[in-house]
Amino acid sequence: MINQHSENLLNTQLENAPVQGYKFSWFDWFCLWYPPGWLILFNRHWQHYHQDPDGWHWLEYGLFLIPGGFYLAMLSRWLRLGCRSPRQEVGEFDANYQQAFRQEVIGPIVKYYFRGELQQIENVPPKGPLIVAMNHAGMCFPWDFLTLAYLLGEARGWKVQPLANPALFDHPWMVWWLPSKWSQVLGGVRAELNDFEVAIAQGKILLYAPEGIRGPAKGWTKRHQLQKFDVSFMQLSDRYHIPILPVVCIGSEFLHPWTFNITKLQRLIKLPFLPFSPLMPALLLFPSMGVWAMKTRLRYFIQPLEPAELATNSNKGRTAVYQQAQKLREKLQLQINQLLSQF
Helix, strand or coil: CCCCCCHHHHHHHHHCHHHHCCCCCHHHHHHHHCHHHHHHHHHHHHHHHCCCCCCCCHHHHHHHCCCCHHHHHHHHHHHHCCCCCCCCCCCCCCHHHHHHHHHHHHHHHHHHHHCCEEECHHHCCCCCCEEEEECCCCCCCCHHHHHHHHHHHHHHCCCEEEEECCHHHHCHHHHHHCCCCHHHHCCCEECCHHHHHHHHHCCCEEEECCCCCHHHHCCHHHCCCCCCCCCHHHHHHHHHCCCEEEEEEECHHHCCCCCEECHHHHHHCCCCCCEECCCHHHHHHCHHHHHCCCCCCCEEEECCCCCHHHHCCCCCCHHHHHHHHHHHHHHHHHHHHHHHHHC
């Protein structure tokens, strides 16, 4: 049964998550191995810790699991809410809830589904602040990011906060799929320069994709090919003297294979990308699969920290910073090619 605890009990419950936290039931294990059920798992966990009168109900969860049932579930929820959309609220990062979600939901998914693992962990520094720069791919929900954040948290006890496209916070599809405050409470930082700079100035450990949305949107034909790097992370690294930890991910291209981006339609509906693949008929029948990804093995190869001089000279011009960013891209591309030749 979904617990509806008051806000006064939330922190106490989260602090005691290993004893009193969310426990996987047989239904949760079923949801993990049945693709349309992943969205149920996310929402059930949220409702265990938060009051959410606008959230999904049990009958609607059941409809998720049958072909076309998600549309009936949306209609049911819309009528139940008085013919309106769920309220859009702004939340704040809650490290306790991030820890609970990481241990109780992400942990089983990473261990038993994505089989995530860190390689060359000796290159991980003992503490932050830090910009963790990783190649990003898959044209799907950012599972390569979430998996790395989980693994770094397990290895160092870090509270990693990923930069996320604004669509993950406020696009109408996300408002219906997930609780309105879900991304912010879990630590997501909007991928906008002002938000990025504030987070860097606060000394947080940020997970960043230097390719921006070009990485996951590049499609299957350009898999394993790094796209042009943005320069903002290098500029902020210099300004605030924050080192950069490069990470190479192998396996993320297979999170949603054989895809290409429908660019014109994607721009029309204001999504960061709109994948088209042989899996799309299944997604039309089961829209709750939007947070699911193909089973793959995600391996992360931690590279040495960038030399200190890259983060100490704040007087470089934009051209020099651009060349510096592309030099890092070439270095990581070479590493990707070498790793692929070994597998």
